[in-house]
Amino acid sequence: MDVAIVGLGLYPFGRSPALSGLEQGAAAARAAMADAGTDFKAMQFAFGGSQDGGNADSLVNLLGLTGLQFTNIWNGCATGGSSLSAAYSAIASGQYDTGLVVGFDKHPRGAFNPKPQEWGLDDWYGETGLMLTTQFFAMKIQRYMHDYGISNNTLVSTAEKAFRNGSITPTAWRQTALSREDIEHAPMVSEPLSKYMFCSPAEGGCALVICRADIAHKYSSKPIYLKTAVVRSRSYGSFEVFAPSQAPFVADSPTVTASRAAFELAGIGPEDVDVAQLQDTEVGAEIMHMAENGFCAHGDQEQWIAEGRTEITGSLPVNTDGGCLANGEPVGASGLRQVYEICHQLRGTADARQVPNSPKVGYTHVYGAPGISGVNILAV
Amino acid sequence: MIEQQPLQAGLFSWPAKAPELLGSRCDNCGEHAFPAQSSCRHCTGGETTVVGMGREGRLWTWTIQSFMPKDPYYTDETPETFVPYGVGYVELDCGLRVESRLRENTPDALTIGMEMEMEIIPVRQAENGTEWVTFQFKKKATR
Ligand SMILES: [Zn+2]
Numbered sequence: 001m002d003v004a005i006v007g008l009g010l011y012p013f014g015r016s017p018a019l020s021g022l023e024q025g026a027a028a029a030r031a032a033m034a035d036a037g038t039d040f041k042a043m044q045f046a047f048g049g050s051q052d053g054g055n056a057d058s059l060v061n062l063l064g065l066t067g068l069q070f071t072n073i074w075n076g077c078a079t080g081g082s083s084l085s086a087a088y089s090a091i092a093s094g095q096y097d098t099g100l101v102v103g104f105d106k107h108p109r110g111a112f113n114p115k116p117q118e119w120g121l122d123d124w125y126g127e128t129g130l131m132l133t134t135q136f137f138a139m140k141i142q143r144y145m146h147d148y149g150i151s152n153n154t155l156v157s158t159a160e161k162a163f164r165n166g167s168i169t170p171t172a173w174r175q176t177a178l179s180r181e182d183i184e185h186a187p188m189v190s191e192p193l194s195k196y197m198f199c200s201p202a203e204g205g206c207a208l209v210i211c212r213a214d215i216a217h218k219y220s221s222k223p224i225y226l227k228t229a230v231v232r233s234r235s236y237g238s239f240e241v242f243a244p245s246q247a248p249f250v251a252d253s254p255t256v257t258a259s260r261a262a263f264e265l266a267g268i269g270p271e272d273v274d275v276a277q278l279q280d281t282e283v284g285a286e287i288m289h290m291a292e293n294g295f296c297a298h299g300d301q302e303q304w305i306a307e308g309r310t311e312i313t314g315s316l317p318v319n320t321d322g323g324c325l326a327n328g329e330p331v332g333a334s335g336l337r338q339v340y341e342i343c344h345q346l347r348g349t350a351d352a353r354q355v356p357n358s359p360k361v362g363y364t365h366v367y368g369a370p371g372i373s374g375v376n377i378l379a380v
Numbered sequence: 381m382i383e384q385q386p387l388q389a390g391l392f393s394w395p396a397k398a399p400e401l402l403g404s405r406c407d408n409c410g411e412h413a414f415p416a417q418s419s420c421r422h423c424t425g426g427e428t429t430v431v432g433m434g435r436e437g438r439l440w441t442w443t444i445q446s447f448m449p450k451d452p453y454y455t456d457e458t459p460e461t462f463v464p465y466g467v468g469y470v471e472l473d474c475g476l477r478v479e480s481r482l483r484e485n486t487p488d489a490l491t492i493g494m495e496m497e498m499e500i501i502p503v504r505q506a507e508n509g510t511e512w513v514t515f516q517f518k519k520k521a522t523r
Pocket of ligand 1: 406407408409410411420421422423424425
């Protein structure tokens with residue numbers, strides 16, 4: 001059974017002091033169901049996830065006690081990807097006809113501060129100052145720049161694009177474009193990554209209504225088909241966060257394995273993709289993920305970005321809504337926000353950010369600690 | 381004289397004149413791990429042996445921690461006395477890349493591939509006066 005996305009809902013990302021995380025999730029869910037011209041009574045199942053916003057299944061208190069099967073998903077930054085993958089299976093298997101996928105979050109201000117014990121580590125690791133995701137991201141791109149000749153200029157251009165795209169995205173958290181000078185002169189966080197090169201924890205909600213493809217026109221005049229939804233975890237040798245030691249070699253990351261599997265299942269290749277969302281927890285991630293997802297060879301990003309190929313008007317627009325950099329990262333909602341944006345691009349309803357020439361195939365990629373990647377391929 | 385104790389037992393040989401890192405080597409496939417663990421993440425085997433892994437290596441990648449981390453960071457520093465520190469992976473002779481604080485804390489002083497050696501540094505003082513110590517790497521002295 002083919003699977004279609006027929007309803008899109010988003011509660012704006014950023015800071016919403018007046019609303020709880022659950023309320024932001026409920027707002028997104030109502031928006032998605034309204035977009036599909038339906039309501040919660042029609043939802044046969046739901047998958048939902050949140051890190052700090054509360055239990056997703058508590059949403060029934062706000063949306064209605066209809067008795068549906070509601071499953072909570074928690075998979076770090078890949079929570080949205082895992083929820084969508086589970087919903088895809090529920091429809092594709094023939095178990096259900098129509099359901100809801102929802103993610104939301106409300107994180108405390110500042111960087112996440114993880115506890116060593118939750119990651120199978122002893123206290124010394126955190127106490128001596130090694131338990132920071134920012135260090136991992138910086139060390140990964142530092143080595144990558146050394147191996148493949150990526151320049152600091154390319155890091156700056158990637159941040160510049162994110163905030164420029166954010167400035168034309170009404171639901172983005174950061175809607176002010178930044179100049180190269182603003183980015184270059186910002187305080188250094190973790191060499192070579194400075195302040196505007198990292199995303200921040202935020203708040204927000206996102207939801208999708210999905211159904212059997214053969215009933216999609218009941219809900220939407222332009223259904224978006226979810227060709228495949230793949231999630232993979234790391235294998236030995238993948239360079240990952242919170243690792244006191246790494247293998248003597250670097251193996252393919254979970255992004256590489258998820259991407260390959262997704263393209264194989266969809267029966268298309270990277271060259272067929274018209275618009276993409278790639279996880280950009282920081283600028284280095286977006287750059288490395290271009291190659292890890294098969295869109296270019298390692299090192300080609302230098303030229304691709306200099307030529308503007310990932311801009312909205314380029315040959316492969318990436319993160320047209322400003323990605324995590326401009327939207328912030330409410331962990332539970334972030335992966336679904338990527339799908340929401342791609343669906344608007346494929347519907348032709350992305351307004352000022354619309355990719356020209358009616359894109360037909362879209363791609364989303366999310367990556368999370370400690371080595372999980374989710375890839376979705378979408379088409380009209 | 382202040383008594384020094386490792387903040388975490390088993391990370392390096394102690395007491396020792398020239399402490400070296402300790403890890404585990406898989407009895408089945410020979411792959412190393414740090415800290416030592418009783419099973420193998422490479423071949424899934426369940427038998428390992430604790431081995432010394434030396435005190436020298438080459439810098440594989442690095443960054444600089446430029447602000448004082450919040451909890452769970454726990455030293456005697458204050459935001460006023462905090463000194464930025466390097467962080468890197470050092471490739472040991474056995475091939476394993478071990479994450480470590482680095483003494484060098486400016487971009488000019490750090491280059492991928494540079495020769496490094498281990499040293500013992502204080503982390504904080506306990507109430508009874510014991511000084512908790514850990515390992516870090518620094519540029520290898522030319523002799
Ligand atoms: Zn083994």
